[in-house]
Amino acid sequence: MQTRLSDKERKRLGFINRQPSLSRHSAPVVLIEPTDDSEDETIHVSPSFLEPLNADLDGDTVALYIIHDREALLECEDKAFLQNSITYDQNNSFLATIRHEALYGAFILTKEKFNKDNIIVKNLNSLKDLPESPKLWNDHLYDTVQMKSGELHSYGRCLFNKFCGFDKVIITKSLSKKLIDYVSEEIYTYFNKDNKKYYDSLAALEKRLFFFISSTSHAPSLDVEDMVNLKNDQTNKIFKNLPNNNIKLGYYIVEALTNRALDSMDENSSLYKLYKSGSRFSKAQLARSAVAIGYSADADNVVIPRPIKTSLLEGLSEEQYFMVAPATRKSIKDKSRHTPNSGYLERTLVMALSMIEFDLDDCETNNHLEFIVMSNKHAQTLVGKYHRDPNSTDREWKVLDLKTAIGFINRKIEVRSPMTCQNKG
Numbered sequence: 001m002q003t004r005l006s007d008k009e010r011k012r013l014g015f016i017n018r019q020p021s022l023s024r025h026s027a028p029v030v031l032i033e034p035t036d037d038s039e040d041e042t043i044h045v046s047p048s049f050l051e052p053l054n055a056d057l058d059g060d061t062v063a064l065y066i067i068h069d070r071e072a073l074l075e076c077e078d079k080a081f082l083q084n085s086i087t088y089d090q091n092n093s094f095l096a097t098i099r100h101e102a103l104y105g106a107f108i109l110t111k112e113k114f115n116k117d118n119i120i121v122k123n124l125n126s127l128k129d130l131p132e133s134p135k136l137w138n139d140h141l142y143d144t145v146q147m148k149s150g151e152l153h154s155y156g157r158c159l160f161n162k163f164c165g166f167d168k169v170i171i172t173k174s175l176s177k178k179l180i181d182y183v184s185e186e187i188y189t190y191f192n193k194d195n196k197k198y199y200d201s202l203a204a205l206e207k208r209l210f211f212f213i214s215s216t217s218h219a220p221s222l223d224v225e226d227m228v229n230l231k232n233d234q235t236n237k238i239f240k241n242l243p244n245n246n247i248k249l250g251y252y253i254v255e256a257l258t259n260r261a262l263d264s265m266d267e268n269s270s271l272y273k274l275y276k277s278g279s280r281f282s283k284a285q286l287a288r289s290a291v292a293i294g295y296s297a298d299a300d301n302v303v304i305p306r307p308i309k310t311s312l313l314e315g316l317s318e319e320q321y322f323m324v325a326p327a328t329r330k331s332i333k334d335k336s337r338h339t340p341n342s343g344y345l346e347r348t349l350v351m352a353l354s355m356i357e358f359d360l361d362d363c364e365t366n367n368h369l370e371f372i373v374m375s376n377k378h379a380q381t382l383v384g385k386y387h388r389d390p391n392s393t394d395r396e397w398k399v400l401d402l403k404t405a406i407g408f409i410n411r412k413i414e415v416r417s418p419m420t421c422q423n424k425g
Contacts, residue, residue: 005031005081010073013081015065016043018053025052025095028082032064048096048206049082083195086188091380091402094184096202098209100279101220105209106160106175106183107277108218114142114154121145121155127162127169130155138217163208165201166190177278220279226271227290227313230261239292242307247295250307254294258287289313299326360423362386362397367420372412379405386416 005013009031017027035044043062050056067073077084087094098106120143124130130145141156153169161169170186173179184202191197213219231239235257243250262283265272274280287294293308293316308320316324370390373379380402387400390412397416 005077010077013067013073013076015067015076015080016045016053016062017065018055018062022054023052023089024080025085025088026054027080028052028085029076029080030082046096046203046206047099047102048202050099051097052088052095083199086195086198090383092181093380094181094188096199097180097184098202098206099180101213102206102209103175103177103180104220104274104277104279105213105218107273107279108213109141109156109160109163109209110171110173110175111142111154111156112174114144114156116144116152118143119146119152121158123148124158126167127158128167130158130162132159134216137212137215141218159212163205163212164190165204176276220270220274222270222274224313226266226269230264230290231292232264235261239309242294242309244307245305247303247305250295254287254292254307258283258291261291262286287311293324296324297327298324299330301327363421363423364397365416365420365422367416367422368414369417369420370412370414372410373405373408375409376406379409382413382415388414390414 012032013029014032015027016030021027043064045053045055045062047057053062055062067076082095085095120136120140121131124145125148136155137159141159142154144152145155145158146152147169151169153172157172158169160175161171164171164183164187170190171183173182175183184198187201187205188198191201238253238257242253262275265275271281275286281289289312292311295303295305295307297303304323306323308316308324310316310320368388373382382400382405383402385400386397387404387408388395388397389408400415
């Protein structure tokens with residue numbers, strides 16, 4: 001459900017963009033709010049909206065483009081205003097989600113295991129009446145709240161649902177990065193799919209989670225000893241005997257040992273919570289940092305048959321350092337050399353093609369591209385394109401939906417592309 005802006009609000013609309021633009025969601029129209037500090041020239045962005053901008057708060061540069069024409073402002077509101085968009089065009093993923101420290105806070109609050117024998121709140125009718133205090137936040141997250149209906153929930157789970165703006169417990173799962181869309185979907189549904197209420201509620205949730213995680217004893221504090229203890233003597237011994245010149249076998253061994261090390265983490269440690277929540281550390285990052293680097297590629301992207309048997313935490317010998325240094329320098333050089341060019345090329349193509357309009361829905365060409373769909377994410381990028389199954393007797397071109405696209409993972413698909421379009425107009 002969309003809400004129209006007032007004339008006064010509409011004058012504060014503008015495009016925000018971070019290059020390279022990957023889709024129309026990379027340059028949405030937003031409502032600009034002035035800061036109280038007249039000397040502050042930075043652009044502040046809600047943490048919940050970093051994903052579509054592909055921003056990660058490491059010095060990214062964004063730009064604002066201000067619109068002055070009234071008709072253009074009306075068109076911007078109708079066609080590009082962020083508040084009027086909830087999910088990506090190519091799939092059902094939400095544009096705005098909780099991330100990083102807020103996600104860590106959600107993981108802490110929604111832990112499944114709790115002490116059902118210690119009921120600290122009885123016959124609670126509405127979450128709006130849930131008591132809050134520093135002591136409850138610090139010491140009683142995993143004690144029990146008894147609802148008037150008889151349901152039992154942890155205090156932390158009740159608190160998270162209250163932070164969402166709910167008056168009852170709706171979210172009952174232990175949250176991690178894999179379930180951030182689930183949180184957004186439940187909030188959107190609870191507020192009757194009202195776009196403004198959804199974005200306001202998500203922003204309020206983000207602030208409350210940031211405050212919770214920064215003001216309690218649950219704030220993450222990495223202990224280097226937790227990382228050192230990921231490997232035991234037996235694992236170290238096996239790593240030291242990783243095979244040379246048998247890369248395939250070595251990969252399997254490194255993967256198995258990495259899984260064993262990560263599964264041995266203490267559930268009460270900050271490292272475990274950061275990793276399991278998805279707030280920080282991917283599997284590969286944690287493995288290279290604290291388990292072992294394993295097999296690396298050289299400057300020509302050819303895998304070096306001699307594995308690095310230590311982690312970054314343990315340090316590299318001089319020989320190991322110089323073995324992988326050329327590839328590291330190459331990747332840094334490639335990024336600095338090619339990324340700006342690709343961004344410039346993308347902008348040039350967008351400007352050059354912006355005046356072109358297709359006057360046919362279907363050019364009826366049989367020219368196409370044929371390739372294997374590699375992953376779920378790859379499948380999502382193909383949604384909406386005309387496709388055929390090369391192994392089917394049905395040779396009719398059909399528009400691809402997400403469910404069908406996922407069914408093509410690890411299979412060949414024929415897809416029409418703008419490069420093969422035969423539209424004469």
